Amino acid sequence: MNILLATVIGFLYASGVYLMLRRSIVKLILGIGLLGNATNLLLFTIGDVARSTPPIIHEGEEALVGAYANPIPQALILTAIVIGMAMLAYAVVLIKQAYQITDSDDIDVMRTTDIETLAEDQSE
Amino acid sequence: MIVILPILIPLIAAILCIVLWSRPTIHRWVSLVASVGALVVSLVLLSTVRADGVQALAIGGWVAPYGIVLVADLLSSIMVVVTAFMGLMVNIYGYDDISEDFEKNGYYALYQFLLVGVTGSFLTGDLFNLFVWFEIMLISSFVLLSMGGSRAETEGGVKYVIMNMISSMIFLGATGLVFGVAGSVNMADLGGRIPQIAADNPILVTSIAMLYVVAFGMKAALFPMFGWLPASYHTPPTSITTIFGALLTKVGVYALIRAFTLIFATSDVMWFAQPVLLTMASLTMVAGVFGAVAQYDVRRLLSFHIVSQIGYLILGLGIFTVSSLAGTIFYFVHVILAKSALFLVAGIVNKTYGSYDLKKLGGIYNNNIALSMLFFIPAMALAGIPPLSGFWAKFGVLKAGLSAENFIAVGIALFVSVWTLYSMTKIWNYAYMRKRPDAYDRPAESLSATSFWLRWAPTLVIGLITVAMGVWAGPLFELATAAAEQLMNPEIYISAVLGGGS
Numbered sequence: 001m002n003i004l005l006a007t008v009i010g011f012l013y014a015s016g017v018y019l020m021l022r023r024s025i026v027k028l029i030l031g032i033g034l035l036g037n038a039t040n041l042l043l044f045t046i047g048d049v050a051r052s053t054p055p056i057i058h059e060g061e062e063a064l065v066g067a068y069a070n071p072i073p074q075a076l077i078l079t080a081i082v083i084g085m086a087m088l089a090y091a092v093v094l095i096k097q098a099y100q101i102t103d104s105d106d107i108d109v110m111r112t113t114d115i116e117t118l119a120e121d122q123s124e
Numbered sequence: 125m126i127v128i129l130p131i132l133i134p135l136i137a138a139i140l141c142i143v144l145w146s147r148p149t150i151h152r153w154v155s156l157v158a159s160v161g162a163l164v165v166s167l168v169l170l171s172t173v174r175a176d177g178v179q180a181l182a183i184g185g186w187v188a189p190y191g192i193v194l195v196a197d198l199l200s201s202i203m204v205v206v207t208a209f210m211g212l213m214v215n216i217y218g219y220d221d222i223s224e225d226f227e228k229n230g231y232y233a234l235y236q237f238l239l240v241g242v243t244g245s246f247l248t249g250d251l252f253n254l255f256v257w258f259e260i261m262l263i264s265s266f267v268l269l270s271m272g273g274s275r276a277e278t279e280g281g282v283k284y285v286i287m288n289m290i291s292s293m294i295f296l297g298a299t300g301l302v303f304g305v306a307g308s309v310n311m312a313d314l315g316g317r318i319p320q321i322a323a324d325n326p327i328l329v330t331s332i333a334m335l336y337v338v339a340f341g342m343k344a345a346l347f348p349m350f351g352w353l354p355a356s357y358h359t360p361p362t363s364i365t366t367i368f369g370a371l372l373t374k375v376g377v378y379a380l381i382r383a384f385t386l387i388f389a390t391s392d393v394m395w396f397a398q399p400v401l402l403t404m405a406s407l408t409m410v411a412g413v414f415g416a417v418a419q420y421d422v423r424r425l426l427s428f429h430i431v432s433q434i435g436y437l438i439l440g441l442g443i444f445t446v447s448s449l450a451g452t453i454f455y456f457v458h459v460i461l462a463k464s465a466l467f468l469v470a471g472i473v474n475k476t477y478g479s480y481d482l483k484k485l486g487g488i489y490n491n492n493i494a495l496s497m498l499f500f501i502p503a504m505a506l507a508g509i510p511p512l513s514g515f516w517a518k519f520g521v522l523k524a525g526l527s528a529e530n531f532i533a534v535g536i537a538l539f540v541s542v543w544t545l546y547s548m549t550k551i552w553n554y555a556y557m558r559k560r561p562d563a564y565d566r567p568a569e570s571l572s573a574t575s576f577w578l579r580w581a582p583t584l585v586i587g588l589i590t591v592a593m594g595v596w597a598g599p600l601f602e603l604a605t606a607a608a609e610q611l612m613n614p615e616i617y618i619s620a621v622l623g624g625g626s
Contacts, residue, residue, distance in 0.1 A: 020470050042300050046301070076300070086263060094266070094270060098281075100276050112275060
């Protein structure tokens with residue numbers, strides 16, 4: 001199981017990086033999404049994937065017995081997924097705005113901040 | 125209890141701003157009161173830490189290493205004080221600088237959230253929690269950066285957002301790996317465990333440490349990963365640029381210092397990490413300053429200087445002795461103040477003379493000598509001219525470098541320092557001394573009295589502090605040395621956290 005997951009994670013990272021190296025910003029965002037999923041899966045795998053019981057101490061017992069799932073990586077992933085979703089949502093809105101302004105999907109077009117000086121605007 | 129207040133106060137202010145969304149005029153007051161409050165509690169925190177040692181607070185009563193802890197050692201508290209101070213100054217400056225549209229769209233709420241994220245990053249004692257604070261800081265900065273919606277802001281925003289998202293992914297992945305090898309994400313706990321694991325498996329732990337160098341290095345704008353900074357920082361209004369330049373990259377540097385003094389402070393990692401950090405620091409200094417020399421937009425020029433100064437900060441970490449870290453901490457305070465003052469002056473110049481472009485400016489010295497002095501002092505401080513703060517900051521780092529016999533890095537730092545002076549002279553010559561080109565010669569706009577003081581007061585205060593830091597460098601250097609001693613003796617931090625936080 002771990003080998004399979006490791007392969008999937010590696011594949012997701014590779015595809016994510018491949019997409020990010022394209023010039024289109026939409027593919028860039030998709031690549032970041034894949035990278036995020038790969039990272040979350042990585043956290044998940046670290047929690048040791050095995051059939052196990054929830055980490056709950058039942059009545060009358062003093063400590064956890066038997067194989068139980070490590071709750072910490074799961075808590076971490078949950079947080080990471082929520083944060084990742086918020087970030088991705090914002091990024092999608094931003095590239096939509098960028099597309100409307102520059103009328104292009106090409107990251108190479110978005111170089112005005114690197115080339116020209118922006119002296120005239122913002123004199124309020 | 126005092127440890128959480130610098131986070132709580134801006135958080136409450138940000139929430140209040142959201143509750144009172146439809147009444148932007150109240151936001152200003154909420155934000156001002158919160159900034160003053162945050163500054164007061166951070167000063168109390170600093171004096172508490174100075175008097176009683178490292179303070180730890182277990183959130184929700186879950187003791188470390190199981191729960192999340194907030195830890196304030198001297199470095200954290202110094203950074204929190206500087207953050208709160210800059211927060212207050214830029215808040216005041218923003219009253220005149222930030223347009224009504226921004227205020228209606230919740231500028232002050234986001235501003236306070238940004239400060240929450242920055243302060244939280246400085247105070248947390250938990251790696252995963254650090255990730256969460258980073259994200260709070262980043263998402264507010266994303267919105268602040270692209271709020272204006274102009275072409276430049278959007279394009280700068282795209283680059284900034286994407287680079288930061290990638291670095292967050294690397295950071296998160298590295299944290300997962302740390303949890304995998306050590307079974308903990310509490311920094312103090314890791315500080316005890318990682319050296320033992322590294323002794324058994326140095327390559328694995330060094331690889332993880334390098335992932336952190338990449339993740340934090342992207343946020344700090346270190347050498348191969350700094351391109352996003354000069355592409356985006358100059359696009360929003362001056363106040364936003366200033367607070368970004370002052371705080372955001374510094375959080376990355378702080379995280380690097382924390383990681384390598386507490387978690388990976390073992391010779392099994394440092395044999396590799398130290399040369400890497402020194403090389404990156406040297407290249408960052410050189411690349412930043414050469415980028416700066418070529419620019420004509422003042423804000424872009426200063427943005428490249430942010431990159432260059434990050435090199436000096438990391439240089440102190442790379443040398444890795446008590447005196448070099450003391451130099452870095454002093455440098456931290458100095459560079460935040462001096463750089464911010466320069467950005468704020470650039471904003472005043474733009475307001476008065478209508479441009480950020482050096483080619484279109486000129487003759488300010490003859491026209492307004494006070495404004496010229498306001499620029500001249502932090503500029504010389506940044507270049508490191510005695511007796512201003514920059515001289516002592518550079519002196520501290522370089523002296524430590526010489527006694528550690530890192531002659532190449534010190535040589536590069538001195539070389540870069542000359543070019544820093546050159547680029548400051550360039551601004552001085554173009555904007556202040558020479559005659560203004562006829563094509564752009566128009567009368568200076570006279571600021572109203574309110575507008576004048578809202579912009580001048582914070583800039584002047586920061587400028588005066590850079591002078592004061594130079595004249596009375598002794599006490600601050602003592603404080604920085606004490607902070608560095610704490611960093612180089614991680615047992616103090618570890619026992620304060622694991623010995624049962626109050």
